[in-house]
Amino acid sequence: MAEEEEGGIELPSGGVKPTEELDKSIVDKMDLKSVSEVGKVAKLLGSRKLEDVLKEITHFTLNPSPKDIFGPVEENPEYSLIVQANNLSVDVENELLIVHKFIRDHYSPRFPELEQLVLDPWPYMHAVLTLANAPDLTKVPLHGILGPAVIMTVSMTASTTRGRLLSEQEWETVKAGCEAAKDLKDSKEKIFTYVESRMNILAPNLSAIVGTSTAAKLLGVAGGLTAFAKTPACNVYLFGAARRTTSTGLGSHSQLRHTGFIYQSPIVQQIPQEYRLKAQRTVGAKVVLAARIDLERASRDGSYGSGVRTKLDAHLKKMSEPAPLKVTKALPRPDETKKKRRGGRKARAEKESMEITELHKQQNRMAFGEAEEEAEGFGDETIGMGMIGKSGSKVRLATDQKSKLKVSKANRLRTQLLGRSSTSSDALSGTSTSLSFTPVQGLEIATPSLSAAERVKAANDRWFKEGTFSHVAGKGAGTGAGGILGKGL
Template structure:
């Protein structure tokens, strides 16, 4: 955390330097290239061909116990993104603490009303260094406010990077965790893995804890990117949960959490690269429990 007394309003990059590190720059460049909105027909077809190649060779890979090069590449990139996501969240927290400490006298009520660092930074930028708002008690010295304004821009930049990383992880989940995707879908699979910290961590979690991922204590990293209702678990965002009868939703949630843990273990060990377990177990659950829906 940035020390206010030792900060002296010097160059923010000296204190908050994650966004200047080569690791951050390299990973974000790769992610942005992959998420480039100018996605030509050729590039789309190339990705489909790559995916078909992975599916065709996964059975052979499973028989030999080897890990496909494509799978390994995507898996490593997702792991790097996941680690960077955690670092970005910490950095956002540190920058937010600096902004909040400097603005506490200027915006005495803002801290209790706006808890999200992204929204707090936007509010500070919107109000500026003026005193015509009723809740603003005083102006900040111009030099201080310029640093606060710069820090707000940094929070917004880091938040944008976080959202891009989350989108990339969601896109690549089918390569990294095909069975988990088969059970809960790509987007929920990405949320579960990021909230747990890694695929391996998810595989080691009790099913009862997986059921709670996404509730109040787990939403900070994902809340500004995904439209997750406060206090609603990610498992509850799956199609199978939404279509379940109201009185059966808890049973469905427990089943999905249990199967998600098993699928994560299989994906971690690369035991079923085809993802057939995930797809099959979900379909079997639907077929055997038609009365639940």
């Protein structure tokens, strides 16, 4: 179960509480001019804690453990020393900030503008030791310590400085502070070199991704490599996250919420600020996989972690690239008429049905030098007739197939039965009827669909089918002359 400390970080069970880094803004607000000895601010220098860690580091450096480690990493005798030394390096870094502030406060009476000209701690301390308490600061050579541009600025400012010469005791205090800073730096480099060399053996793949210092912090907070490998990836990036913003009387130290050691690792810090929260989740997932590889003692040369680091660098670089600019495309050529994308028989027939007629074409034409005739239109308006009725104008009188009435096949057959004969396609008059009047039967029903031969045959059958003819002799005729019997009947 995780332990929760107010103002601290979330600490899993079995984990070692890491040392909190001191905020530089808090140190800058300190006033150390009244402190006469550097030992009162650099309490870690010469302490038993630092001496014991440095002695054990020297022992294991001369007698290293075998590279082939069997069993859990937590059982290795160097594991606790690595975690302790890594946390101690943070304490050394905090004291270096305080000692730097101590030197600035005590050297400001001699050259108060120097701390604004040289901001980095180590170049500043080297410049202080070189300039010392010289009467003329412009004649002191600073080549190899500061850059050419900074040297020129320092020389010009030193010629007009408002500082004064330090007393012998004041200079000895400044000198002691510089020596203490140098000793702390040597101790930090010794610790860092040891942690880096041993973490490359205990967790080579994990160290290849986030660095040896961050890897040691993660393992120390988690309680070992085994516990860290069992941690879900969604919780790993919270290791080292502050529970809340802590404040003191000297100032406030604020840390971004939901950010821990992975957020502070070099791989995340190298990308812009707005992408770091997203990057720490990606790195946290890969860190757990690398820790499980280390727990299984696979890829002892760190090749897996190196490959993952290369892919992560490429992914984070691509993620932080700005979005491509939108290309403004030119508008398409405006068409006066909408193009018909679909053609064919139906489209052509529709186009032909809406085509202008010959009469309309004649109306749109005008003879040169002649006034056109006009017809009354709607209201007081007149309509020009153009070439209609003029000599030389030709209007098609034939039936236009395009403007004919569209009749379906069924209606066309029905119309033929009603108004056309079976042998002729000529249309009958609209006043024609199927009734006929005969002198014999009066009103009869005619069948116009019958042919002329059929109508003659039908009439003969009706009148002469049952009758017979008799031949008789005519008047004044001899024998053999015949006549019609019953002529007088």
